[in-house]
Amino acid sequence: MAMGVAANRLELLQIADAVARDKSIDKGVVLGAMEEAMQRAAKARYGSENEIRVDIDPKTGETHVSRYLHVVELVENDKIEISLEDARARNPAAQVGDIIAETLPPVDFSRIAAQAAKQVIVQKVRDAERERQYEEYKDRIGEIVHGIVKRVEFGSVVVDLGRAEGVVRRDEMIPRENFRTGDRIRAYIYDVRRETRGPQIFLSRSHPQFMVRLFAQEVPEIYDGIIEIRAVARDPGSRAKIAVISKDSSIDPVGACVGMRGVRVQAVVQELQGERIDIIPWNPDPATFIVNALAPAEVSKVVLDEDTHRVEVVVPDEQLSLAIGRRGQNVRLASQLTGWQIDILTEAEESERRQKEFSERTQLFMDTLDVDETVAQLLASEGFSSIEDVAYVPLNELAAVQGFDEETAQELQTRAQEYIEAQNKEMDDRRRELGVTDEVLEVDGITPAMAAALGENGVKTLEDLAGCATDDLLGYYEQNKDKERVRIPGALEGFDLTAEDANAIVMNARVKVGWIEAPKEGAAEEDTTEEPEA
Numbered sequence: 001m002a003m004g005v006a007a008n009r010l011e012l013l014q015i016a017d018a019v020a021r022d023k024s025i026d027k028g029v030v031l032g033a034m035e036e037a038m039q040r041a042a043k044a045r046y047g048s049e050n051e052i053r054v055d056i057d058p059k060t061g062e063t064h065v066s067r068y069l070h071v072v073e074l075v076e077n078d079k080i081e082i083s084l085e086d087a088r089a090r091n092p093a094a095q096v097g098d099i100i101a102e103t104l105p106p107v108d109f110s111r112i113a114a115q116a117a118k119q120v121i122v123q124k125v126r127d128a129e130r131e132r133q134y135e136e137y138k139d140r141i142g143e144i145v146h147g148i149v150k151r152v153e154f155g156s157v158v159v160d161l162g163r164a165e166g167v168v169r170r171d172e173m174i175p176r177e178n179f180r181t182g183d184r185i186r187a188y189i190y191d192v193r194r195e196t197r198g199p200q201i202f203l204s205r206s207h208p209q210f211m212v213r214l215f216a217q218e219v220p221e222i223y224d225g226i227i228e229i230r231a232v233a234r235d236p237g238s239r240a241k242i243a244v245i246s247k248d249s250s251i252d253p254v255g256a257c258v259g260m261r262g263v264r265v266q267a268v269v270q271e272l273q274g275e276r277i278d279i280i281p282w283n284p285d286p287a288t289f290i291v292n293a294l295a296p297a298e299v300s301k302v303v304l305d306e307d308t309h310r311v312e313v314v315v316p317d318e319q320l321s322l323a324i325g326r327r328g329q330n331v332r333l334a335s336q337l338t339g340w341q342i343d344i345l346t347e348a349e350e351s352e353r354r355q356k357e358f359s360e361r362t363q364l365f366m367d368t369l370d371v372d373e374t375v376a377q378l379l380a381s382e383g384f385s386s387i388e389d390v391a392y393v394p395l396n397e398l399a400a401v402q403g404f405d406e407e408t409a410q411e412l413q414t415r416a417q418e419y420i421e422a423q424n425k426e427m428d429d430r431r432r433e434l435g436v437t438d439e440v441l442e443v444d445g446i447t448p449a450m451a452a453a454l455g456e457n458g459v460k461t462l463e464d465l466a467g468c469a470t471d472d473l474l475g476y477y478e479q480n481k482d483k484e485r486v487r488i489p490g491a492l493e494g495f496d497l498t499a500e501d502a503n504a505i506v507m508n509a510r511v512k513v514g515w516i517e518a519p520k521e522g523a524a525e526e527d528t529t530e531e532p533e534a
Contacts, residue, residue: 001028001494009176013058015028015338016031018032018534019121020126021091023197024132024163024325025125025128025129025132027058027127029059029124029125030121030124030125030128030430031056031058032051032231033121033125033128034056034121035055035056035117035122036054036124037118037120037121038056038063038118039052039053039054039056040116040483041116042065042104042177043052043445044116045344046067046104049095050067051068051069051177052065052066052067052068053068053101053277054066057355065103065104065106065107066101066103066104067101068084068099068100069099069100069101069322070098070099071083071095071096071098072084072096072148072516073096074523077531082100091132093280094403099102106238106405107462113139118489125178125513129312133163133164133201134192134194134440136163136164137164137189137192137201138192140169140189141190141191141192142189142190142209142213143188143213144186144187144210144213144214144217145159145161145166145186145187145188145203145294146161146184146185147159147160147161147162147184147185148182148183148184148186149167149179149182149183149360150161150181150530151179151181151187152179152180152181154170155169155170155173155174156168156169156170157179158332159185159187159203161201161226164201165201166187166201166202166203167201167202167203168185168187168203168204168371169202171206172190172202172203172204172206172207172269173205173206174206174236174237174272175236175238176237177205177237177273178275184428185209186205186271186464187203187204187205188203188204188205188207188208188209188210188414189201189203189231190203190204190207190214191200196211199392201370204343205236205272206234206236206237208232208234208240209232210525211232211234211240211242211268211272211275211277212229212232212242214267214268214271214272215229215242215257215264215268217258217261217520218265218267218268219257219264221251221253221256221257222256222257223247225247226247226248226251226282227244227245227246227247227253227256227257228241228244228245228246228253229242229243229244230244230245230282231243231282231332231337231338231339232337233334233336233337234294234333235275235329235332235333236272236273236275237272237273238275238276238483239275239276239277239278239325239329239330239339240272240275240276240277240278240333241277241278241279241280241293241333241334242257242277242278242279242280242337243255243280243281243282243289243292243293243454244279244280244282244336245282248330249517253278253279253281253282254280254281257279258279260425265277265279272438278333279295280293280295280337286304286311286338286340287311287528289305290302290311290313290334290338290340291313292344293333293334293337293338293341294313294315294323294331294334296322296524296526297315297319297323297330298315298316298319298321299313299314299315300315300316300347301313301314301350302313302314304340307474307499308492309339309340309500310340310341310342311340311342311343311345312340312343313342313343313344313345314345314346314347314350315344315345315346315347316346316347317347317348320344320346323344324344331344341485350523374383378509384467410533423448423449424447424448424449425448426449427447427448427449427451427452428448428452430452430455431451431452431455434452434455434456434460435455435460436451436452436454436459436460437460437461437462438455438456439462439512440459440461440462440465441461443462443465443508443509443511443512444504444505444508445503445504445505446505447500449495450469450492450495453491453492453494453495454491454492456491457491459491462509462512462513463507463513464514465505465506466506466509466510466512466515468491468506468509469506470499470503470506472489472490473491473492473502473505473506474492474493474495474497474499474502475487475488475489475490476488476490490502
């Protein structure tokens, strides 16, 4: 019998060792699971209301089963409590609040208890294994891993990574790419999450960073940090653009990524199923960078609009289809790469638009200043674009226009100012009609025309204006459900306000209402995109 017990003890430790090694988890975890399983069996035997602890000695494999009793003045539940008197009989030093352990005979497992114990152990071991997988992979987000395809289900590919399992979902695959069970696969870890089924390791082959990592494997300079990939845009399986910059002026970043006879870039292209890759030199100047990004198309002119983050690109007529690319691919990737919204015009379209703008301005001056076409054209060609330009420009600048003298300039300014006054009066009447208060008009930067526009948009009191964010005045972009950027117009759209102007108007209104104090001279302006607490 003694031999049997000894064998059992050793056997217990050997089993724990084998399981721990097999699942590469800590032996203590396995022993802990065994202790819990035995505890359940003991509770089933002695009654579940008892407080029973089982300890397995990790050196000898001996099992101690004990019942814990709390020392109390008055016993209410004799299964877990013992009176001070009885406790002192066992241990003279016992105090109220102590715990006395009472050794119980070892438990013999019945068949059902053994089955239950096995389930507990299996579950605990599985949990520990999942925890190990999570800990091992959570810091590996951003790495490329190799694995073998285990199975393909509903278009997703389950990958055996050796000590864990990853999944490449259908939308993270490169289109028209098929994997079969047993194929080798390379993928990028973009997320590791704890799920109810254990840690899910999410892999991707269409992620832009997958390409970045592949280049880092092929180009030692990127790995060493001499060349940096600043931006990536991909249409997986079809076309991609990457922007590179070198920290060492003697190394050409584009050449290094292409490699001798294109071997480096070719290695990446093969892994990505023939995806065409444009390698572009990154530039801190947005205009130069955008011109580079539209390669291989040539660009003749670029006009940036910093406020709306849009850019107009003019290309020669024969380059238009190349610049736009098949199904708009080239311009879309260039836009993703640079972060600018790109509008492409041909030279013919641009000159036609300039001509149209010129004739519109000419017409504007003819109608408002009551001058003939020649004078209106002179003003338009000198860069005057609005009545305000004519009304408030220094007189000598207006007189300097070819063919004008001081008298003409004076007359033009007077007419312009009279026109603006008449407009203001009309707008002021409109504002009153809409119920916009006089206080709104007193805010610095608000003109009668603006007050009328605010009224049209439901901003009628000083509080309404103070409660606006800058975007409410200027308009903004948001994504609709089709993932397209949609312009939401602002209340003061069309007044050529910059973000600073709109910001100042809102701040002035808030100061007037008394929500905030007037900023001190030279104090940093606070961000006003937050809605204030009214």
